[in-house]
Amino acid sequence: MSELLMEPSLKAELMSTSRITDIKTDEVREMVLYIDEPSFRYREGQSIAVLVPGKDEFGNSDHKRRYSIVKGIQHPSKEGTELTILVRRCFYIDDFNGERYPGRASNYLCDAKVGDAISITGPYKSPFTIPGDKNANILMIGTGTGIAPFRSFIEHIYKQKGGWDGQVRLFYGAKTGLDLLYMNDENNDLANYYHEETFHAFNALTNRPLSGEEKALENSLKNNLQEAWDLIQQANTYVFISGLEKVAPSLDKVMIEAAGSEEAWKALKQKIKAGNRWSKLLYN
Numbered sequence: 001m002s003e004l005l006m007e008p009s010l011k012a013e014l015m016s017t018s019r020i021t022d023i024k025t026d027e028v029r030e031m032v033l034y035i036d037e038p039s040f041r042y043r044e045g046q047s048i049a050v051l052v053p054g055k056d057e058f059g060n061s062d063h064k065r066r067y068s069i070v071k072g073i074q075h076p077s078k079e080g081t082e083l084t085i086l087v088r089r090c091f092y093i094d095d096f097n098g099e100r101y102p103g104r105a106s107n108y109l110c111d112a113k114v115g116d117a118i119s120i121t122g123p124y125k126s127p128f129t130i131p132g133d134k135n136a137n138i139l140m141i142g143t144g145t146g147i148a149p150f151r152s153f154i155e156h157i158y159k160q161k162g163g164w165d166g167q168v169r170l171f172y173g174a175k176t177g178l179d180l181l182y183m184n185d186e187n188n189d190l191a192n193y194y195h196e197e198t199f200h201a202f203n204a205l206t207n208r209p210l211s212g213e214e215k216a217l218e219n220s221l222k223n224n225l226q227e228a229w230d231l232i233q234q235a236n237t238y239v240f241i242s243g244l245e246k247v248a249p250s251l252d253k254v255m256i257e258a259a260g261s262e263e264a265w266k267a268l269k270q271k272i273k274a275g276n277r278w279s280k281l282l283y284n
């Protein structure tokens with residue numbers, strides 16, 4: 001029996017959907033789902049899975065994809081929960097015929113209309129756990145929709161935990177327009193934490209259509225290399241990486257330069273991993 005059939009699913013209603021990136025770049029939508037289930041509980045940084053109905057052209061029906069929860073609130077007048085997710089409309093090029101195909105789940109979600117019922121499962125655990133010691137440093141490195149688990153994580157440590165004593169740094173790369181994902185005060189986003197003494201965000205955008213968000217991340221790291229390098233070498237620094245798969249080689253590239261050699265960076269990375277201070281959430 002497939003995982004899809006075994007796991008109980010919930011119905012969510014699409015409350016709102018809006019494009020938050022400009023027309024010249026990748027489409028990213030902020031979507032709010034209402035889950036009419038009082039027992040539904042989630043924690044910051046967790047994800048849900050969306051189940052796509054119907055079959056693809058090869059007859060496959062089990063299509064299930066994960067989306068990070070950006071934030072969740074109790075509905076003001078009902079008993080259920082409103083969850084916000086960010087979805088990038090995804091396409092892939094077939095190696096055989098060179099044709100462009102739409103990703104199933106992301107296109108299903110981006111095309112959904114307010115009021116539509118969407119089946120979900122979860123929530124699922126986040127790879128990013130809050131260090132036990134408030135003096136620990138946290139280095140967050142990500143691109144595009146990978147900001148989602150970081151947004152809720154930062155909100156959690158500053159708002160609900162009452163602050164953080166270690167240094168928290170966010171290095172973030174995005175295409176034009178994606179800055180709206182977190183620079184917008186009205187959405188109660190990261191800008192709200194800019195006054196925190198221990199929090200600092202370094203972002204870089206790319207305006208070139210052919211240049212990816214991982215290039216922007218490289219720039220944000222290179223422009224502030226000393227800061228990133230000093231922090232990553234400390235024995236109490238936790239490294240969190242989130243976003244597209246391309247983030248990993250981009251980070252390696254910049255860090256090899258900072259370390260002076262591939263071997264030196266590999267050795268440092270191994271030390272961080274051995275101390276359980278390296279966590280990642282990477283996807284296509």
Ligand SMILES: Cc1cc2nc3c(=O)[nH]c(=O)nc-3n(C[C@H](O)[C@H](O)[C@H](O)COP(=O)(O)OP(=O)(O)OC[C@H]3O[C@@H](n4cnc5c(N)ncnc54)[C@H](O)[C@@H]3O)c2cc1C
Nearest residue numbers: 065066067068086087088090092103104105106145283284
């Ligand atoms: C824990 C977790 C959290 C995530 N959070 C988010 C999030 O917050 N926001 C977000 O937008 N995404 C997120 N993702 C990614 C998301 O789950 C999906 O992978 C993404 O939306 C693409 O799914 P899709 O069904 O649209 O595309 P699919 O149809 O699954 O295709 C996706 C990719 O698979 C490859 N592919 C598939 N079929 C073929 C084929 N026939 N030939 C060649 N290549 C192929 C391509 O590289 C393509 O880009 C997350 C992933 C994980 C694991």
